[in-house]
Amino acid sequence: xxxxxxxxxxxxxxxxxxxxxxxxxxxxxxxxxxxxxxxxxxxxxxxxxxxxxxxxxxxxxxxxxxxxxxxxxxxxxxxxxxxxxxxxxxxxxxxxxxxxxxxxxxxxxxxxxxxxxxxxxxxxxxxxxxxxxxxxxxxxxxxxxxxxxxxxxxxxxxxxxxxxxxxxxxxxxxxxxxxxxxxxxxxxxxxxxxxxxxxxxxxxxxxxxxxxxxxxxxxxxxxxxxxxxxxxxxxxxxxxxxxxxxxxxxxxxxxxxxxxxxxxxxxxxxxxxxxxxxxx
Numbered sequence: 001x002x003x004x005x006x007x008x009x010x011x012x013x014x015x016x017x018x019x020x021x022x023x024x025x026x027x028x029x030x031x032x033x034x035x036x037x038x039x040x041x042x043x044x045x046x047x048x049x050x051x052x053x054x055x056x057x058x059x060x061x062x063x064x065x066x067x068x069x070x071x072x073x074x075x076x077x078x079x080x081x082x083x084x085x086x087x088x089x090x091x092x093x094x095x096x097x098x099x100x101x102x103x104x105x106x107x108x109x110x111x112x113x114x115x116x117x118x119x120x121x122x123x124x125x126x127x128x129x130x131x132x133x134x135x136x137x138x139x140x141x142x143x144x145x146x147x148x149x150x151x152x153x154x155x156x157x158x159x160x161x162x163x164x165x166x167x168x169x170x171x172x173x174x175x176x177x178x179x180x181x182x183x184x185x186x187x188x189x190x191x192x193x194x195x196x197x198x199x200x201x202x203x204x205x206x207x208x209x210x211x212x213x214x215x216x217x218x219x220x221x222x223x224x225x226x227x228x229x230x231x232x233x234x235x236x237x238x239x240x241x242x243x244x245x246x247x248x249x250x251x252x253x254x255x256x257x258x259x260x261x262x263x264x265x266x267x268x269x270x271x272x273x274x275x276x277x278x279x280x
Contacts, residue, residue, distance in 0.1 A: 039074055041081040050077060118254060119247050132242045139230045140189040142200050147221040148180035155212040155219040162208060179218065183225060200224055
């Protein structure tokens with residue numbers, strides 16, 4: 001087996017861990033499994049614990065679909081064991097690339113398990129949840145249309161024509177200098193620069209921002225297509241995501257504290273250690 005093929009297989013194993021397929025079952029199965037033997041493959045035992053883990057993982061992936069069948073799970077485990085044994089015979093784990101991937105997979109899985117245990121240990125009070133809820137605001141969503149012009153003069157000429165028109169003419173001729181006219185996806189005000197969001201909030205549908213915006217070599221006009229306000233849910237409905245948000249904040253603070261107390265040095269040429277990497 002060539003290095004390229006080994007690389008493809010090893011990267012695939014690592015991605016399973018990085019995507020959480022190995023962590024999620026562990027997070028959801030807190031009780032100890034029975035260690036009864038469910039199969040033997042050349043003398044190697046496949047335990048009930050392994051079968052349960054794979055079954056739970058498959059259930060997470062299919063959601064409310066048909067649950068995985070035990071015969072198929074056992075077959076898959078036996079297949080994996082057969083291939084694993086062949087890989088061990090060829091000492092694939094001694095290949096430097098494979099060894100690196102296995103080490104990364106181990107570190108990733110253990111890191112995720114550590115974060116899971118850390119989050120389970122958090123004690124977030126009712127007062128903290130209430131305080132976080134007060135910070136939440138109704139969310140305004142905007143949908144805008146962008147007009148991209150070759151130069152500022154063309155953009156201003158089109159803006160003046162629209163401002164003086166009583167109604168928008170859908171059959172209007174192609175404006176001079178217009179390069180692109182497209183409707184953008186709905187975007188929340190929180191994802192926009194504050195000044196832009198404030199200006200859009202004061203517009204009525206189909207109105208334009210009263211200025212052109214330079215974008216590299218081109219100039220933009222922004223038209224408000226529509227806007228909608230999404231009210232924040234009642235506290236009890238928001239409790240779960242508030243707890244999740246606070247927990248993630250605690251995790252970020254914990255990682256920042258670990259980074260600040262660690263001795264670190266980046267050895268990659270041209271890359272400098274940046275303290276902001278670990279800030280909230």
